[in-house]
Structure formats: structure tokens, C-alpha cells
Amino acid sequence: MKVREVDVVILGLGTSGEDLALQLLDEGLDVVGVEPNLVGGECPYWACIPSKIAVRAANVLAEAGRVNQLAGTATANPDWSVVATRIRNEATGNWDDSYAAQRFMDRGGHLVREYGRLVEPDTVDAGQETFRARMGVVIATGSKPFVPPIPGLDQVAYWTTHDAIQAESLPDSMTIIGGGPVGCELAQVFARFGVKVTVVEGHRLLSNEEPEASDLITDRFETEGIEVKLGAHVTKARTDGDGAMLTLDDNTELAASRVLVATGRATDLSQLGLETLGVDSSSRFVETDDRLRVAEGVWAMGDIAGKAMFTHVALYQGEIIAEDILGKNPEPADYQTLPRVTFTDPEVASVGLTEDQARNNGLDIAVALKDLRSTFRGWLHGSGNEGLVKLVVDRSCDILVGATVVGPSAGEVLGLLSVAMHEQIPVANIRRMIFPFPTFYGAIGEAIGAYGRGTGTVLDPEYRNNAILE
Numbered sequence: 180m181k182v183r184e185v186d187v188v189i190l191g192l193g194t195s196g197e198d199l200a201l202q203l204l205d206e207g208l209d210v211v212g213v214e215p216n217l218v219g220g221e222c223p224y225w226a227c228i229p230s231k232i233a234v235r236a237a238n239v240l241a242e243a244g245r246v247n248q249l250a251g252t253a254t255a256n257p258d259w260s261v262v263a264t265r266i267r268n269e270a271t272g273n274w275d276d277s278y279a280a281q282r283f284m285d286r287g288g289h290l291v292r293e294y295g296r297l298v299e300p301d302t303v304d305a306g307q308e309t310f311r312a313r314m315g316v317v318i319a320t321g322s323k324p325f326v327p328p329i330p331g332l333d334q335v336a337y338w339t340t341h342d343a344i345q346a347e348s349l350p351d352s353m354t355i356i357g358g359g360p361v362g363c364e365l366a367q368v369f370a371r372f373g374v375k376v377t378v379v380e381g382h383r384l385l386s387n388e389e390p391e392a393s394d395l396i397t398d399r400f401e402t403e404g405i406e407v408k409l410g411a412h413v414t415k416a417r418t419d420g421d422g423a424m425l426t427l428d429d430n431t432e433l434a435a436s437r438v439l440v441a442t443g444r445a446t447d448l449s450q451l452g453l454e455t456l457g458v459d460s461s462s463r464f465v466e467t468d469d470r471l472r473v474a475e476g477v478w479a480m481g482d483i484a485g486k487a488m489f490t491h492v493a494l495y496q497g498e499i500i501a502e503d504i505l506g507k508n509p510e511p512a513d514y515q516t517l518p519r520v521t522f523t524d525p526e527v528a529s530v531g532l533t534e535d536q537a538r539n540n541g542l543d544i545a546v547a548l549k550d551l552r553s554t555f556r557g558w559l560h561g562s563g564n565e566g567l568v569k570l571v572v573d574r575s576c577d578i579l580v581g582a583t584v585v586g587p588s589a590g591e592v593l594g595l596l597s598v599a600m601h602e603q604i605p606v607a608n609i610r611r612m613i614f615p616f617p618t619f620y621g622a623i624g625e626a627i628g629a630y631g632r633g634t635g636t637v638l639d640p641e642y643r644n645n646a647i648l649e
């Protein structure tokens with residue numbers, strides 16, 4: 180077979196692969212993109228974008244419900260077909276990637292619609308073609324929905340997140356297995372569209388977040404009529420009429436017309452030819468160094484690289500790889516101020532360490548915790564104002580090591596704290612800022628005693644002002 184020499188081969192033109200490919204094409208490189216499915220990958224077709232379209236719609240319904248408490252009367256009639264149409268027509272073009280594929284090819288990229296695998300460290304087989312990369316091979320093959328081995332589940336017509344995003348109509352009732360970010364976002368969306376939702380979660384909702392955030396979201400879910408089963412595991416599944424019956428470890432039985440499996444993501448290294456690099460292909464993730472290098476001339480990024488499964492992480496890594504391939508000696512990747520947002524209502528946004536993680540790391544910390552309802556903006560907002568600001572500060576230097584914001588637009592409010600943490604701005608300096616009144620991010624000021632009402636910073640032993648100090 181004839182081997183074609185090119186500059187770079189990217190395995191997977193998904194969320195991160197496509198972005199990297201366009202960067203390299205703009206630099207004049209000869210790029211081959213190997214992609215058996217849709218150019219653009221998960222984020223635009225089955226993940227971030229369509230799910231947030233659904234979240235936006237569900238939030239509008241919730242706001243309509245709040246009219247009755249704040250502004251008169253309003254009746255909303257949820258209609259999922261509006262969301263399904265927006266996802267199908269506006270967001271995904273009916274899951275058609277012609278525009279993205281053409282954009283890649285118009286810039287000079289060579290697209291191969293096949294699965295690819297390494298046959299040598301610099302050589303990739305893709306269908307009938309073989310490419311040798313002069314400058315590098317990048318592995319960006321992402322992840323898929325993980326389906327746990329629950330006896331009987333394969334007999335039940337369950338949905339993964341892919342099916343949920345592509346749903347044209349909704350069931351009457353749904354049991355969601357998994358209370359992580361994706362399970363929580365979809366639980367609230369479907370409940371607001373009239374589905375009777377139960378969430379089964381082995382630990383607590385959003386278990387990577389501060390316990391206060393988990394409790395708040397659990398309370399909100401229960402208030403909205405979502406049943407939450409915490410510390411519960413599904414032990415078996417069977418069909419039940421047109422729906423499914425799940426059995427929990429305490430022998431409770433849960434019937435629902437549909438089961439949604441939201442138990443995280445699976446990766447598969449076994450078909451990538453990684454043995455040619457000496458990489459164990461039974462591992463869950465491809466190990467990289469801090470410039471995302473797997474071996475000389477081979478890089479990995481995105482979900483498969485196992486740092487954190489977010490689009491913003493995948494894109495961040497792609498920029499480092501682009502610079503490295505181009506010989507620009509990039510700064511090493513640094514995940515210390517990695518922000519996370521779960522788009523429930525209220526949003527849960529966080530950066531850095533939780534209080535427990537900071538303590539377990541042996542840090543001497545101060546913690547400020549402010550209930551959003553006791554802040555100026557939170558109080559006046561009224562219905563839908565549940566939330567909090569939690570700050571974890573290293574006492575030795577007065578610098579944030581972690582922060583959580585729960586509330587309306589918490590993902591936006593977090594921005595200030597991310598910058599502060601990233602730039603290592605002392606809390607005393609943040610306190611001296613002028614916070615516009617009354618804003619949600621003013622709650623940060625209130626948590627650390629700004630607005631002239633505090634007694635000092637969170638490091639001040641006398642500091643109380645509605646905050647908890649330990």
C-alpha cells in the first residue's frame with residue numbers, strides 16, 4: 180500500500196480534533212483528519228450545545244412559573260417538540276456535518292471517513308489509506324456513554340445521553356441512573372417538561388462538588404417534584420409492560436416508562452494501535468506529560484487524555500499541542516484553576532479545590548460560606564434565589580485555593596474567582612475592589628466582608644459577618 184507523507188494526522192475530528200486541525204491548517208500545515216462519525220464530535224451534536232438548548236428552554240419554563248410569585252399570573256404549556264426542533268434544525272442540522280467537513284476541506288484538510296489506528300509511532304492506517312506524519316500524530320478519539328453491567332439492563336430499552344438529546348418526544352416517567360452533572364441537568368430539564376423523574380445516585384448529587392452544593396440541588400430537585408434516591412444502587416433491571424422496572428440494593432422497585440443511563444463516559448484504547456508506542460491499551464486513558472505528549476511526535480488530548488472531560492479542557496489542550504507541533508515551546512498545561520459548571524437551576528460553578536480536598540492536601544485554610552438569600556441581590560431576586568458562595572483560602576498567603584458559587588448565572592459569577600485564583604490575587608485585595616451594587620457577584624464581596632460591613636478578611640480571626648470561619 181502506498182504511504183502518503185503529510186505534516187500531521189489527527190485521529191478523531193471531534194470537539195478538540197477539529198479545532199486543532201483548523202489551527203494547524205491556518206498555519207499552512209498539511210493535515211489529515213481521520214473521523215468515522217461527525218466532524219465536530221460530541222459537543223455540538225450530542226453534548227454541551229444541544230443539552231444547553233434544552234436547559235435554556237427548561238429555565239424559561241421555571242421563570243414563567245415564578246411570575247405567579249413575583250409579578251402576577253402566567254401559565255406555561257411545555258412542548259418538547261419546540262426544543263427537539265431547535266436541536267435538530269438550528270444546532271445540529273439534523274446531525275449533518277457537511278458544513279464542518281467542507282470548512283475543514285476548504286482550508287486544505289484531507290478528510291478520511293474511517294476509524295484510524297497507529298501502525299508505527301508516526302504512521303496511521305485509515306481504511307484503504309496509510310499516512311506517515313512528518314510533524315506529529317494526535318490522538319483525540321474522545322469517549323462514549325458508559326453503560327454499567329447491571330443484570331438485565333441490556334434487555335431494557337434504555338436511553339443514553341445520545342438518545343435523550345435526539346428525543347423527538349418524552350416519556351411519562353423516567354428513572355435516571357447517575358446524579359452527576361449530566362444526570363442532574365437532564366433530570367431537571369425533563370421534569371420541567373412534565374416527565375415524572377427519579378434520580379438514583381450511589382453517593383450524593385454532584386459528588387465532586389462541595390456537599391453544601393449537593394444538598395442545595397437535592398432540596399431544589401425535591402421541591403420541583405424530582406424523586407432523589409441517594410446512596411442507592413441499581414442491582415437489576417427488567418422490562419415491565421412498555422417500560423422498565425429497576426431494583427435497588429434495598430430491594431425497592433422503581434417503575435418508569437424509560438430509563439436514562441447517565442453513569443459517566445467510557446473510553447476505548449484497544450483499537451488505536453497504541454502498543455506501537457509501548458502504551459498499555461487496556462488503560463482507561465492515554466497518559467501524557469504536561470505538554471500532552473504521549474511519545475516523541477505523538478500527542479493526546481480531550482476526554483481520552485483523562486484530565487477532565489470538558490470541552491474547555493479539550494480546547495485548552497489543543498492550543499498547547501498546536502504550539503508544541505509548531506515548535507513554539509508552549510507553557511506546560513496547568514489545571515489548578517480548572518473551572519467547572521453544572522447547568523442546573525441554580526447553576527453550580529466551581530474552581531480549584533473543595534474544602535475537604537484542601538484539608539486533605541494539608542493546607543491551613545479559612546472558609547467563608549455565604550447564603551445567597553442573605554445577600555442584597557439574592558434577597559431581592561426572590562423566588563429562585565437559592566444559592567451560596569463558598570471560598571476556600573490558604574491562610575499562609577491569603578490566596579484562594581478553591582471556590583464554589585451556586586445561584587442564578589453562577590457560571591458567570593465564578594469568572595471573577597477564577598481570575599483571582601489564576602492570578603493569585605490576595606483576598607485582602609479582592610475585598611478592596613468596588614463591587615457594583617446589587618449584583619450576584621457582589622455576594623463574593625459580602626462573603627469576604629466588602630461593602631464596609633465586615634470586620635476584615637476571612638483570615639481575620641474576628642471575622643464573622645454571616646460567614647462561617649474555621
Ligand SMILES: Cc1cc2nc3c(=O)[nH]c(=O)nc-3n(C[C@H](O)[C@H](O)[C@H](O)COP(=O)(O)OP(=O)(O)OC[C@H]3O[C@@H](n4cnc5c(N)ncnc54)[C@H](O)[C@@H]3O)c2cc1C
Pocket residue numbers: 190191192193194195196213214215216217219220221222225226227228230231293294295296319320321322340361450451480481482483487488489490491492493
Ligand atoms: C450530555 C453532555 C453534556 C456536556 N456538556 C458539557 C458542557 O456544557 N461543557 C463542557 O465543557 N463539556 C460538556 N460535556 C463534555 C464534552 O462534550 C466533552 O468533554 C468533549 O466533547 C470531548 O471532546 P473530545 O475532542 O475529547 O472528543 P469527541 O468530541 O467525542 O471527539 C472524538 C471523536 O473521535 C472519533 N473517533 C473515535 N475513535 C476513532 C478512531 N479510532 N479513529 C478516528 N476517529 C475516532 C469519534 O467518532 C469522535 O467524533 C458534555 C458531555 C455530555 C455527554
